[in-house]
Amino acid sequence: MKILLTLSYLGTDFSGYQVQKNARTVQGELNAAARSLFGYDCDITGCSRTDAGVHANMFCAAVTKKGESYLETHISEDKIPAAMNAHLPADVSVERAEWVSDGFHPRYDVKFKEYIYKIYNRPARNPFTEGRAWHITYAIDEGTIERMNRAAQHFVGKHDFSAFMASGSTVESTIREVKYAEVTKKGDEIVFKVAADGFLYNMVRIMTGTLVAVAQGKIAPEEIPCIISSCDRQRAGMTAPAEGLYLNRVVY
Amino acid sequence: MKILLTLSYLGTDFSGYQVQKNARTVQGELNAAARSLFGYDCDITGCSRTDAGVHANMFCAAVTKKGESYLETHISEDKIPAAMNAHLPADVSVERAEWVSDGFHPRYDVKFKEYIYKIYNRPARNPFTEGRAWHITYAIDEGTIERMNRAAQHFVGKHDFSAFMASGSTVESTIREVKYAEVTKKGDEIVFKVAADGFLYNMVRIMTGTLVAVAQGKIAPEEIPCIISSCDRQRAGMTAPAEGLYLNRVVY
Numbered sequence: 205m206k207i208l209l210t211l212s213y214l215g216t217d218f219s220g221y222q223v224q225k226n227a228r229t230v231q232g233e234l235n236a237a238a239r240s241l242f243g244y245d246c247d248i249t250g251c252s253r254t255d256a257g258v259h260a261n262m263f264c265a266a267v268t269k270k271g272e273s274y275l276e277t278h279i280s281e282d283k284i285p286a287a288m289n290a291h292l293p294a295d296v297s298v299e300r301a302e303w304v305s306d307g308f309h310p311r312y313d314v315k316f317k318e319y320i321y322k323i324y325n326r327p328a329r330n331p332f333t334e335g336r337a338w339h340i341t342y343a344i345d346e347g348t349i350e351r352m353n354r355a356a357q358h359f360v361g362k363h364d365f366s367a368f369m370a371s372g373s374t375v376e377s378t379i380r381e382v383k384y385a386e387v388t389k390k391g392d393e394i395v396f397k398v399a400a401d402g403f404l405y406n407m408v409r410i411m412t413g414t415l416v417a418v419a420q421g422k423i424a425p426e427e428i429p430c431i432i433s434s435c436d437r438q439r440a441g442m443t444a445p446a447e448g449l450y451l452n453r454v455v456y
Numbered sequence: 457m458k459i460l461l462t463l464s465y466l467g468t469d470f471s472g473y474q475v476q477k478n479a480r481t482v483q484g485e486l487n488a489a490a491r492s493l494f495g496y497d498c499d500i501t502g503c504s505r506t507d508a509g510v511h512a513n514m515f516c517a518a519v520t521k522k523g524e525s526y527l528e529t530h531i532s533e534d535k536i537p538a539a540m541n542a543h544l545p546a547d548v549s550v551e552r553a554e555w556v557s558d559g560f561h562p563r564y565d566v567k568f569k570e571y572i573y574k575i576y577n578r579p580a581r582n583p584f585t586e587g588r589a590w591h592i593t594y595a596i597d598e599g600t601i602e603r604m605n606r607a608a609q610h611f612v613g614k615h616d617f618s619a620f621m622a623s624g625s626t627v628e629s630t631i632r633e634v635k636y637a638e639v640t641k642k643g644d645e646i647v648f649k650v651a652a653d654g655f656l657y658n659m660v661r662i663m664t665g666t667l668v669a670v671a672q673g674k675i676a677p678e679e680i681p682c683i684i685s686s687c688d689r690q691r692a693g694m695t696a697p698a699e700g701l702y703l704n705r706v707v708y
Contacts, residue, residue, distance in 0.1 A: 212582065212583055212584070213583050214583040214584055214586075259584075261584075285579070285580050286579070286580070289580060289581060294581065294583065294586045294587075295583045295586065296583055297580050297581045297582060297583050298580060299580045327537070327538070328537050328538070328541060328549050328550060328551045329541060329546065329549045330464065330549060331464055331465050331466040331546065331547045331548055331549050332464070332466055332511075332513075332588075334466075334546045334547065335546075336584075
């Protein structure tokens with residue numbers, strides 16, 4: 205059996221999820237906390253790799269003894285969150301811990317993941333959303349949200365999303381199935397929500413940049429299917445900044 | 457004529473609003489920005505003095521030429537917010553600027569101010585509310601919110617609030633009129649909202665600490681009138697931490 209952690213983190217001060225030399229990472233902090241708590245070196249396997257500045261409202265990671273497929277501990281699972289948090293910095297928090305089988309894989313066993321991308325839409329910046337949303341100063345009205353939403357609907361379904369992958373990335377298959385995609389506005393906050401069985405590198409950020417190009421009238425909603433089928437990164441919009449992106453839900 | 461700025465700030469990295477030697481303050485940042493923008497030394501007069509770590513969703517401050525009761529500039533008022541923000545750090549933002557008469561005083565002319573105090577109520581901490589809410593781990597249920605609310609209603613009206621003032625403070629009168637007070641819970645967030653014609657030093661934080669004592673069953677809602685009339689700081693609850701407090705609205 206291994207322990208599956210459900211956690212959240214504010215990405216601002218992390219150089220992303222994955223361990224790197226000489227950089228502060230979420231995985232690095234989890235590694236150090238698990239070693240302190242369980243008393244030996246552990247492997248931490250995450251459900252995803254998020255980039256520098258990207259946040260997670262929900263993230264799952266399995267803890268195993270280093271080099272093994274299991275974890276040994278006398279600490280009961282309901283005590284693990286508070287015990288881990290005592291060893292973790294304030295910008296990461298473990299919400300839940302549960303035993304899962306040795307064969308469980310936090311990344312490969314994901315049924316679908318949901319991301320949200322937040323835009324703060326108002327002329328003056330907001331000190332409370334700095335680093336937590338993309339600040340867009342020109343007004344995006346209800347009619348424009350409706351157009352962005354029409355564009356987003358074209359993402360839904362099973363497609364080759366190469367046009368929405370950072371150039372230079374290599375991956376076995378660029379086909380992904382988007383389950384739903386939606387743009388909503390509440391007050392000054394615009395949220396793009398999208399779920400898929402998997403995401404290519406920078407896919408949500410390029411989708412967001414493309415929806416913003418739709419808002420600016422540079423791309424028409426009806427062009428999205430052509431952009432997808434072109435498989436040409438140049439046809440899609442810019443890569444939206446990392447700070448607005450949140451891994452929001454992981455479903456097994 | 458002087459310029460009245462409406463602004464907001466994240467208090468986390470400030471040693472409070474008011475200028476101090478060798479400390480980063482909101483007033484200090486506004487001073488430096490105004491000097492850069494208008495080209496001469498200015499006086500900045502705020503509507504209030506907030507402590508280190510306290511936030512403002514809305515704060516008002518008047519800008520005048522140093523030692524004078526007026527400001528001279530050719531910059532139009534609708535251009536001032538963006539121009540000020542270009543000179544200000546990311547954790548403070550000017551939302552609006554308007555001309556007001558020489559006689560206008562941002563502090564003395566306030567009709568009432570509204571504060572909110574945020575509590576994050578869940579066992580595990582939340583990386584997104586760290587420094588922005590008081591984390592209380594034990595569950596505060598709907599029945600308890602109702603009791604806190606009953607207690608809060610006793611604050612409403614014109615009272616001598618000495619029991620809710622930091623000991624050692626000196627002030628001409630300790631009588632204040634609370635217009636409304638309310639405790640609500642939405643998901644994991646509990647909000648105490650209170651408005652008055654003025655507030656004594658630490659008044660909202662002591663009120664919050666008292667409401668939390670009510671939640672813990674240490675103080676009964678019916679005891680609040682006795683605590684108020686005792687004028688005894690020892691009878692009220694603890695001073696809640698600064699991080700949950702927000703100046704939320706200023707009405708002239």
